[in-house]
Amino acid sequence: MRVEREKLVLIGNGMAGVGTIEQILKLGGAYDITIFGSEPHPNYNRIMLSYVLEGSKSIEDIILNDRQWYEDNHITLHTGTTVVRIDEESRQVIADNGLSVSYDKVIIATGSNSFILPVPGSTKEGVVGFRDIADCDAMLAAAQQYRTAAVIGGGLLGLEAAKGLVNLGMDVTVVHLLEDLMERQLDHTASSMLQAELKRQGVKFAMGKQTVELTGEERVNGLRFSDGTELQADFVVMAVGIKPNTQLAKDSGITVNRGIVVNDYLQTSMENVYSVGECTEHRGTCYGLVAPLFEQGMVLAKHLCGAATQPYEGSVVATKLKISGVDVFSAGEFTETAEHTVISAKDEWKRTYKKILLKDNMIVGAVLFGDVTESASLQKLVKQGAEMTDEIYSEVMGTGCCGGGGAKQGMSVEAMADEEIVCGCNGVTKKAIVDAVTENGFTTVDEIKACTGATRSCGGCKPVVEQILQFVLGDSFQESAKAGICSCTTLSRDEIVAEITAKGLKTTKEVMNVLDWKQPEGCSKCRPAVNYYLGMIYPDTHEDEKESRFVNERMSANIQKDGTFTVVPRMYGGVTTPEDLKRIADVSIKYDVKVVKVTGGQRLDLIGVKKEDVPKVWEELDMPSGYAYAKSLRTVKTCVGNQFCRFGTQDSMGVGAMLERKYERLDFPAKFKMAVNGCPRNCAESCTKDIGIVGNDGGWEVFIGGNGGIKPRIADAFCKVKTDEELVEVCSAVMQYYRETGNYLERTSEWVERMGLENIQRVIMDNAENRKELAARIDFALAQVSDPWKKMLDDDNTRSALFEKANL
Amino acid sequence: MESTKLKYTLGTLQHFLPQIGRVVTCGPVELAIFRTSDDQFYAVENRSPHPKGGPLAEGIVSGYYLYDPLYDWKIDLRTGEVQAPDKGIVATFPVTVDGDNVNVIL
Ligand SMILES: Cc1cc2nc3c(=O)[nH]c(=O)nc-3n(C[C@H](O)[C@H](O)[C@H](O)COP(=O)(O)OP(=O)(O)OC[C@H]3O[C@@H](n4cnc5c(N)ncnc54)[C@H](O)[C@@H]3O)c2cc1C
Ligand code: SF4
Ligand code: FES
Numbered sequence: 001m002r003v004e005r006e007k008l009v010l011i012g013n014g015m016a017g018v019g020t021i022e023q024i025l026k027l028g029g030a031y032d033i034t035i036f037g038s039e040p041h042p043n044y045n046r047i048m049l050s051y052v053l054e055g056s057k058s059i060e061d062i063i064l065n066d067r068q069w070y071e072d073n074h075i076t077l078h079t080g081t082t083v084v085r086i087d088e089e090s091r092q093v094i095a096d097n098g099l100s101v102s103y104d105k106v107i108i109a110t111g112s113n114s115f116i117l118p119v120p121g122s123t124k125e126g127v128v129g130f131r132d133i134a135d136c137d138a139m140l141a142a143a144q145q146y147r148t149a150a151v152i153g154g155g156l157l158g159l160e161a162a163k164g165l166v167n168l169g170m171d172v173t174v175v176h177l178l179e180d181l182m183e184r185q186l187d188h189t190a191s192s193m194l195q196a197e198l199k200r201q202g203v204k205f206a207m208g209k210q211t212v213e214l215t216g217e218e219r220v221n222g223l224r225f226s227d228g229t230e231l232q233a234d235f236v237v238m239a240v241g242i243k244p245n246t247q248l249a250k251d252s253g254i255t256v257n258r259g260i261v262v263n264d265y266l267q268t269s270m271e272n273v274y275s276v277g278e279c280t281e282h283r284g285t286c287y288g289l290v291a292p293l294f295e296q297g298m299v300l301a302k303h304l305c306g307a308a309t310q311p312y313e314g315s316v317v318a319t320k321l322k323i324s325g326v327d328v329f330s331a332g333e334f335t336e337t338a339e340h341t342v343i344s345a346k347d348e349w350k351r352t353y354k355k356i357l358l359k360d361n362m363i364v365g366a367v368l369f370g371d372v373t374e375s376a377s378l379q380k381l382v383k384q385g386a387e388m389t390d391e392i393y394s395e396v397m398g399t400g401c402c403g404g405g406g407a408k409q410g411m412s413v414e415a416m417a418d419e420e421i422v423c424g425c426n427g428v429t430k431k432a433i434v435d436a437v438t439e440n441g442f443t444t445v446d447e448i449k450a451c452t453g454a455t456r457s458c459g460g461c462k463p464v465v466e467q468i469l470q471f472v473l474g475d476s477f478q479e480s481a482k483a484g485i486c487s488c489t490t491l492s493r494d495e496i497v498a499e500i501t502a503k504g505l506k507t508t509k510e511v512m513n514v515l516d517w518k519q520p521e522g523c524s525k526c527r528p529a530v531n532y533y534l535g536m537i538y539p540d541t542h543e544d545e546k547e548s549r550f551v552n553e554r555m556s557a558n559i560q561k562d563g564t565f566t567v568v569p570r571m572y573g574g575v576t577t578p579e580d581l582k583r584i585a586d587v588s589i590k591y592d593v594k595v596v597k598v599t600g601g602q603r604l605d606l607i608g609v610k611k612e613d614v615p616k617v618w619e620e621l622d623m624p625s626g627y628a629y630a631k632s633l634r635t636v637k638t639c640v641g642n643q644f645c646r647f648g649t650q651d652s653m654g655v656g657a658m659l660e661r662k663y664e665r666l667d668f669p670a671k672f673k674m675a676v677n678g679c680p681r682n683c684a685e686s687c688t689k690d691i692g693i694v695g696n697d698g699g700w701e702v703f704i705g706g707n708g709g710i711k712p713r714i715a716d717a718f719c720k721v722k723t724d725e726e727l728v729e730v731c732s733a734v735m736q737y738y739r740e741t742g743n744y745l746e747r748t749s750e751w752v753e754r755m756g757l758e759n760i761q762r763v764i765m766d767n768a769e770n771r772k773e774l775a776a777r778i779d780f781a782l783a784q785v786s787d788p789w790k791k792m793l794d795d796d797n798t799r800s801a802l803f804e805k806a807n808l
Numbered sequence: 809m810e811s812t813k814l815k816y817t818l819g820t821l822q823h824f825l826p827q828i829g830r831v832v833t834c835g836p837v838e839l840a841i842f843r844t845s846d847d848q849f850y851a852v853e854n855r856s857p858h859p860k861g862g863p864l865a866e867g868i869v870s871g872y873y874l875y876d877p878l879y880d881w882k883i884d885l886r887t888g889e890v891q892a893p894d895k896g897i898v899a900t901f902p903v904t905v906d907g908d909n910v911n912v913i914l
Binding site for chain 2 (some may be wrong): 060063066068069072141257359392449450451452453511519520521522523524528546548550551554555559561562611672748797798800801805806807808
């Protein structure tokens with residue numbers, strides 16, 4: 001027999017509402033839960049839409065709770081269903097499709113809508129807000145089709161949208177009514193620095209412009225401003241603000257101001273009806289960021305579960321702009337008045353700015369630009385309304401006064417309330433983190449991440465998580481924190497490598513047993529790493545462990561999300577022949593390859609080969625493997641060079657192919673890319689390669705540490721050489737030095753920064769002896785490698801174990 | 809509607825390399841079979857419980873755990889349970905070894 005539970009209905013399947021439900025479930029609340037959501041999707045992380053637009057995440061990546069989660073928790077979910085009214089008399093919630101559900105308690109969490117300027121033309125085709133997945137899809141689609149876009153609104157959302165559209169290749173102008181961007185978070189100085197930085201990144205600006213009309217026929221084609229000027233645009237994003245979504249509350253007779261009015265326990269004017277999130281107005285404030293919403297949700301969850309809770313008394317908000325290379329932070333008050341004492345520091349050379357506002361010596365606000373390392377501490381200090389002291393001053397203004405810093409930081413986490421949200425993306429409280437440390441004995445950020453989810457999304461909360469760890473663990477923190485390539489060991493990379501050599505350890509198993517791994521067979525992070533270190537130390541004797549390789553390297557092919565594989569044959573220096581192309585075409589047709597794609601590294605991807613066909617595809621191609629799956633040399637991109645180009649001074653194609661042949665197949669800590677150019681016009685883009693080579697009249701110039709990936713970095717000029725022999729020797733030495741000192745998965749862009757360019761130059765350029773030895777060591781290692789597909793095709797047992805599918 | 813269970817012979821011991829998964833289709837279900845370093849055998853449905861799905865057989869095996877190849881979720885091969893902070897479950901099937909033969913019951 002089932003006990004009748006109280007019926008709880010949540011209206012609004014967004015971050016605040018579902019966050020509250022998660023808390024209720026954690027607290028063991030005994031409710032029959034029904035959730036309504038207007039959108040067709042399950043609960044997703046709205047703040048990450050900016051990353052979806054920017055292209056670094058897909059919609060699937062940002063789903064917070066999939067449908068299985070609702071099922072697992074016995075929650076009835078109605079997506080694509082909008083609630084139109086709450087009927088107090090019959091205690092029913094009524095939806096637009098006629099569905100009605102009776103309730104004991106209701107939570108309204110309907111969020112906001114984009115505010116669309118009420119100017120003529122704003123309903124034309126090609127005008128969208130930036131709020132939900134549908135808007136994001138519309139922007140992605142528009143970028144495919146149109147070239148010019150205008151984003152109206154220079155706030156957080158507008159700027160993120162603009163940067164996203166620039167990344168998608170559009171010509172974007174941000175139109176802003178005022179002279180300052182993000183004027184609700186930044187002062188004039190920070191704002192103009194921000195504008196300069198974004199200009200550098202390709203965003204255009206029309207400042208001080210009031211839009212009075214959107215022009216065009218059916219579809220928008222431009223904007224007209226109050227000063228009579230016009231701007232052409234095929235697509236317009238309105239990001240001028242949000243409007244709490246209160247229609248349903250109004251129609252149900254609930255008191256509404258700007259938002260749905262609630263008291264300190266989130267109760268609305270209607271009995272048994274609560275409200276959280278952006279649709280809510282508490283003590284006259286509507287919040288538009290997630291951290292306050294989670295704080296509200298926490299109080300409400302406790303209230304609904306009958307647990308003791310403090311009232312909700314409002315939140316201090318902090319903002320961070322999610323655009324790569326633009327670090328902006330602001331918390332609390334930021335525009336100075338006569339009441340404020342202002343501490344500020346502006347560095348025009350480093351392009352950083354820092355400002356702290358005091359009121360009666362209390363820290364009430366802060367703005368940072370360019371360097372936001374202090375953001376976590378400042379956010380806490382503002383939240384606590386801490387008194388400014390000499391220690392805090394020297395700590396946050398960095399006057400180089402040492403001592404006391406660590407202790408002070410510890411104290412500020414100590415003062416943090418248990419319920420305070422540390423990780424805004426995932427709604428993790430200080431208490432949850434402290435519990436993970438004290439109850440489960442976790443000691444590292446990674447373990448905390450695995451257990452609570454904190455730091456898992458944007459990573460902005462990592463400094464605070466570290467401080468909490470430090471505070472709870474005291475001295476034992478240092479030991480565990482500095483070390484540990486993963487949670488299986490407290491040893492660092494260097495310690496592991498030293499132990500392997502000192503103790504003569506030969507297999508991952510031996511390493512893990514002897515060095516006392518917590519998980520005896522390691523995990524997906526350390527097994528591949530240790531396997532690499534062993535191969536690097538014993539190039540001739542180490543037996544590569546297939547079971548310690550990531551899927552791609554184990555199978556010598558790239559897995560795709562549907563479980564098919566991509567095959568990429570080598571094309572030395574990006575050059576192929578008509579015969580090879582013909583063979584590639586024949587095999588692609590025969591095995592029904594889904595897409596043939598030219599890669600960024602000048603070769604052909606054969607995408608979507610069925611697992612069991614992969615060996616046959618390689619056999620019939622009969623070409624060397626391109627190692628597109630491996631942490632090793634991927635491609636050497638080349639320009640046309642002096643063989644054909646009228647500017648060319650060096651044979652870039654020839655040298656590129658020669659280098660690719662020489663260094664292919666060897667394992668590196670991470671993937672490795674090169675480029676060779678015939679002249680300083682640099683058509684093959686050396687500046688974003690691990691090693692970039694640029695020819696000039698008298699020889700070559702070598703650049704290292706470039707990257708075009710997650711963390712773009714322009715390569716540093718490393719040296720100039722005269723002959724091809726010198727060039728090879730320098731490349732060999734750099735590569736081997738990286739192989740010997742790089743952390744597994746560390747790209748050269750990070751490695752160069754960690755080791756220091758000058759240090760690497762000293763090791764390699766100032767010491768000819770050393771350079772020759774490094775080059776000799778890489779030659780020795782290179783002598784051991786062979787094509788994996790040649791081996792795989794001869795080894796029936798492994799090939800069948802890896803690729804064949806038996807059917808019973 | 810409990811139907812009778814069937815025993816399928818998946819192959820012999822030498823077909824299964826330690827810590828490397830193998831795919832076998834058994835009637836309607838595609839299985840991923842794993843042999844742990846202590847020579848235990850486990851069978852799970854070859855489908856990641858991650859919302860985006862994908863195969864499991866190509867993951868890294870450590871002890872009785874599998875790290876899935878696409879999203880690095882950690883899954884207990886004995887129970888099929890996904891380890892925190894991720895959530896989910898994979899269907900598991902009992903494996904028996906008699907002599908040289910590896911069998912699954914489903
Ligand atoms: C692109 C973007 C970037 C952002 N970046 C950040 C950031 O970096 N940091 C930050 O803190 N915040 C950020 N935000 C703001 C943050 O996403 C919101 O504050 C938060 O999502 C609000 O949560 P909510 O639950 O109140 O509303 P929502 O998440 O909007 O959820 C409300 C849901 O209710 C549904 N709904 C509405 N009416 C009804 C009805 N009558 N019946 C049924 N369902 C209904 C809606 O469809 C919606 O899905 C960003 C927002 C956007 C759009
Ligand atoms: S880099 Fe110089 S040599 Fe090479 S294609 Fe460009 S212009 Fe020609
Ligand atoms: S705040 Fe974004 S991951 Fe924690």
